[in-house]
Amino acid sequence: MKINIYDFLIGNKIAHIKIDKILLINIKEKIVCKYGSLREYNAQKLKICYSTLKADFRINKYFKFSRLLKIANDVGVPKGEIFSHIEAFFASGSN
Numbered sequence: 001m002k003i004n005i006y007d008f009l010i011g012n013k014i015a016h017i018k019i020d021k022i023l024l025i026n027i028k029e030k031i032v033c034k035y036g037s038l039r040e041y042n043a044q045k046l047k048i049c050y051s052t053l054k055a056d057f058r059i060n061k062y063f064k065f066s067r068l069l070k071i072a073n074d075v076g077v078p079k080g081e082i083f084s085h086i087e088a089f090f091a092s093g094s095n
Helices: 005-011 021-035 038-046 050-058 065-075 079-084
Strands: 015-019 086-091
Touching (some): 005 065, 005 086, 015 065, 021 038, 038 065, 079 086
Antiparallel strands (some): 015 086
């Protein structure tokens, strides 16, 4: 039995991925260019706790995959580029 990892990751709200820092920096730079700051982007688009978003870009090793796809879509980074930079992933949950 083969598992399509891409479909699993896209359809799973509890999946987290580790991507290389170069792509993460590139996405952050695009956010700052388009919205002015991470805080402004968060206020306009994501509407989550700002410290969570800030930690995703500065501290956390793993990024919530569904959130990263939304951010990448907002700044024009294709899904294929995200998939090509995945270093590791995990999904946690009770079921």
